[in-house]
Amino acid sequence: MIKVLLADDEHLIRQALATLLGLEPDIEVVVQVGRGDQVVGAVEAHSPDVVVLDIEMPGMDGLSVAEALPGQAIVILTSFGRPGYLRRALAAGVRGFIPKDASASELAAAIRKVRDGGRYLDPEMAASAMMAGESPLTERERGALELAATGLSVGEISVAMHLTEGTVRNYLSSAITKLGASNRITAIRMARDMGWL
Incomplete structure (x- = not known):
């Protein structure tokens, strides 16, 4: 059996x-x-x-x-x-x-x-x-986007990832650009739809 x-x-x-x-x-x-x-x-x-x-x-x-x-x-x-x-x-x-x-x-x-x-x-x-190909997101970009999806602010994400707020903003901006999204919310939805988050 x-x-x-x-x-x-x-x-x-x-x-x-x-x-x-x-x-x-x-x-x-x-x-x-x-x-x-x-x-x-x-x-x-x-x-x-x-x-x-x-x-x-x-x-x-x-x-x-x-x-x-x-x-x-x-x-x-x-x-x-x-x-x-x-x-x-x-x-x-x-x-x-x-x-x-x-x-x-x-x-x-x-x-x-x-x-x-x-x-x-x-x-x-x-x-x-x-x-669909590989995810264009780096591990850090994906991590920042995942935390943003939970509703955390840039400051809270920076604490969680042990990064400066400027670095977190850069990762989020890069993820938004790579996904061709207009904002963070759209980027999160697109990444989820592809299974990258």
Whole structure:
């Protein structure tokens, strides 16, 4: 049996997935969690063969969870097919990335393939990621934009990043320019739409 951990903050979706996967003769959902920050402990307690993660979860997003579980067989199941998400997932060692509107049989196939050491990437998501290219943002620009997205002021961002306010303004201005945005709010939205934040 392939032991699976399911992590999704939407209870109804998580229950439905567990029920559908339970119909597969070789798959058993051994644990379900609704928060990203519960996954690492659940992995340690239950030793699943494959972890199925949603990206948008409270406590810790699915991509950060994947980064915290190096070597773990992971399938990302998401309604957010943003190119930057796929790139970040692959960089974290995720071997499966499929949309939430995939069939139960496709998810089961992805789980089997990932458990066996293979990759299972949705072709449309992979094509979109290839066409979108790499993020033009440096790590510092992305960091400043992420903090700005939480509502922090330039002064608060400078404290958080241990930089001067002028340097933070430069990073934000550079990010806005690189994204072709008219202001910080638009730059944040554009970067989120691409999965770069």
